[in-house]
Amino acid sequence: MNNVASLPRRKSMRIYVGNVPVGDNMPISVQSMTNTPTTNIEASIAQIKSLEKAGADIVRISIPTMDAAESFRLIKKQVTAPLVADIHFDYRIALKVAQYGVDCLRINPGNIGNKHRIRKVVECARYYNIPIRIGINSGSLEQDLQKKYSSSTAQALVESALRNINYFDDLNFDMFKVSVKSSDILTAIEAYRLLSTQIKQPLHLGLTEAGGARAGAVKSAIAIGSLLLEGIGDTLRISLATNPIEEVKVGFDILKSLHIRSRGINFIACPTCSRQEFDVISIVNDLEKRLEDIITPMDIAIIGCMVNGPGEAKQATIALVGNRKSSSLYEDGIQLDERMNNQTLIDKLEARIRAKALNLKNRNHI
Known part of the structure; x- marks a missing residue:
C-alpha cells in the first residue's frame, strides 16, 4: 500500500x-x-x-x-x-x-x-x-x-x-x-x-x-x-x-x-470537442480495459488537441497530444522526437506504457 x-x-x-x-x-x-x-x-x-x-x-x-x-x-x-x-x-x-x-x-x-x-x-x-x-x-x-x-x-x-x-x-x-x-x-x-x-x-x-x-x-x-x-x-x-x-x-x-493513495493508472483525458484531431474517447476506453492489470502508479494523459495538451503533458508520466495525422508523444514531461500515426497508435501506446510501468516497478525495487 x-x-x-x-x-x-x-x-x-x-x-x-x-x-x-x-x-x-x-x-x-x-x-x-x-x-x-x-x-x-x-x-x-x-x-x-x-x-x-x-x-x-x-x-x-x-x-x-x-x-x-x-x-x-x-x-x-x-x-x-x-x-x-x-x-x-x-x-x-x-x-x-x-x-x-x-x-x-x-x-x-x-x-x-x-x-x-x-x-x-x-x-x-x-x-x-x-x-x-x-x-x-x-x-x-x-x-x-x-x-x-x-x-x-x-x-x-x-x-x-x-x-x-x-x-x-x-x-x-x-x-x-x-x-x-x-x-x-x-x-x-x-x-x-x-x-x-x-x-x-x-x-x-x-x-x-x-x-x-x-x-x-x-x-x-x-x-x-x-x-x-x-x-x-x-x-x-x-x-x-x-x-x-x-x-x-x-x-x-x-x-x-485526493492524492491519498495511488494504485494503477490515473487517466487524464479531455471530454473532446470539435477541435479534437483523433478519437480520444475510444482510445481512452480501450486503454483502460487493456491496462487494468497494471498496478504501478502512473499519470497517462490523452488530449485531443494542442490547446491544453502540452500543459497536461508536462505533468504526466506519458502523454499523447493530438495533431491532425500524427500525434506528439511526451514522457516525464519531455516531448519526444517520435510521433504516432493516429490510425495505428493504440498498440504502440500500450506497449510504451507497459514498458514504462515495468521500468518504474524495477526502479522502485532497487
Missing part, C-alpha cells in the same frame, strides 16, 4: 485485520464484499482471488448459517486476503468462524441479542485476538431508537453506535472499528463527523445501499471524499449494485483523486 500524500488525519488507535493495519495514520485500506453464496465454495474462492487481484486489501464474506460457516472453513484455507465475517442474529456463528481463523468479525450488537451473547462474542474475539467491526446501518436501527427519532437521523445512528460501544467498554474490549452507514449522503456525513469526535477507534467509511454503478459511485465519492478531506476515515468500502470488483476500482479512484 502506498500513500502519496498526507492530508491531516483524525488520530485513532491501530488495529489489525489479518496483516492489514487499520487506523493510527496507516494507509487507508480498500474493502469489498463477495456476492456469491458462501456455500458455493469454488465460486467464493474465485471471487475473493479476483477481488484481491483488483487491489482489495480486505474482503468481507457473509456467513448467514452454520453451513456457510463450514464452507468458510474451507474457503479460508485457500485464499490469502484477510477475511471479515459478516454475522447477524446467531452469535454462535461468530464463535464458529473465529475458531476457523477469521480475521475480523462484523456484527451489529443490537441484532445479536442480549448482553450475554455479546459477551460470548467479545470473549471469543479476545481469545483469538480478532478485531470486531460494530456496523450500524440506517436500515436496521433498534426499535426504540426508531420510535425516538421517527427516522434514521445522524443522531440516531450515533446513539446506536455509542450504545453498542458502551457494551464493549463494559467488557474492557477496545479492539474494534465502527461504521455508521446510511443510504443518504448528508446523514452519513453528519453521523461520521459526530462520532469521530467521541471515540478513538478507527472508522470504516461507506454508504449503505449506495445504488448502481454510476449513481452509487457518485454518491460514494461525495460522501467518502468529503470525510477523507476532513481527515475522517481509516478504511472504506464502496457499496454498489454491480460486480464487486467495480467497488474496488471506485475506492481506489477516490483515494487517487
Whole structure:
C-alpha cells in the first residue's frame, strides 16, 4: 500500500485485520464484499482471488448459517486476503468462524441479542485476538431508537453506535472499528463527523445501499471524499449494485483523486470537442480495459488537441497530444522526437506504457 500524500488525519488507535493495519495514520485500506453464496465454495474462492487481484486489501464474506460457516472453513484455507465475517442474529456463528481463523468479525450488537451473547462474542474475539467491526446501518436501527427519532437521523445512528460501544467498554474490549452507514449522503456525513469526535477507534467509511454503478459511485465519492478531506476515515468500502470488483476500482479512484493513495493508472483525458484531431474517447476506453492489470502508479494523459495538451503533458508520466495525422508523444514531461500515426497508435501506446510501468516497478525495487 502506498500513500502519496498526507492530508491531516483524525488520530485513532491501530488495529489489525489479518496483516492489514487499520487506523493510527496507516494507509487507508480498500474493502469489498463477495456476492456469491458462501456455500458455493469454488465460486467464493474465485471471487475473493479476483477481488484481491483488483487491489482489495480486505474482503468481507457473509456467513448467514452454520453451513456457510463450514464452507468458510474451507474457503479460508485457500485464499490469502484477510477475511471479515459478516454475522447477524446467531452469535454462535461468530464463535464458529473465529475458531476457523477469521480475521475480523462484523456484527451489529443490537441484532445479536442480549448482553450475554455479546459477551460470548467479545470473549471469543479476545481469545483469538480478532478485531470486531460494530456496523450500524440506517436500515436496521433498534426499535426504540426508531420510535425516538421517527427516522434514521445522524443522531440516531450515533446513539446506536455509542450504545453498542458502551457494551464493549463494559467488557474492557477496545479492539474494534465502527461504521455508521446510511443510504443518504448528508446523514452519513453528519453521523461520521459526530462520532469521530467521541471515540478513538478507527472508522470504516461507506454508504449503505449506495445504488448502481454510476449513481452509487457518485454518491460514494461525495460522501467518502468529503470525510477523507476532513481527515475522517481509516478504511472504506464502496457499496454498489454491480460486480464487486467495480467497488474496488471506485475506492481506489477516490483515494487517487485526493492524492491519498495511488494504485494503477490515473487517466487524464479531455471530454473532446470539435477541435479534437483523433478519437480520444475510444482510445481512452480501450486503454483502460487493456491496462487494468497494471498496478504501478502512473499519470497517462490523452488530449485531443494542442490547446491544453502540452500543459497536461508536462505533468504526466506519458502523454499523447493530438495533431491532425500524427500525434506528439511526451514522457516525464519531455516531448519526444517520435510521433504516432493516429490510425495505428493504440498498440504502440500500450506497449510504451507497459514498458514504462515495468521500468518504474524495477526502479522502485532497487
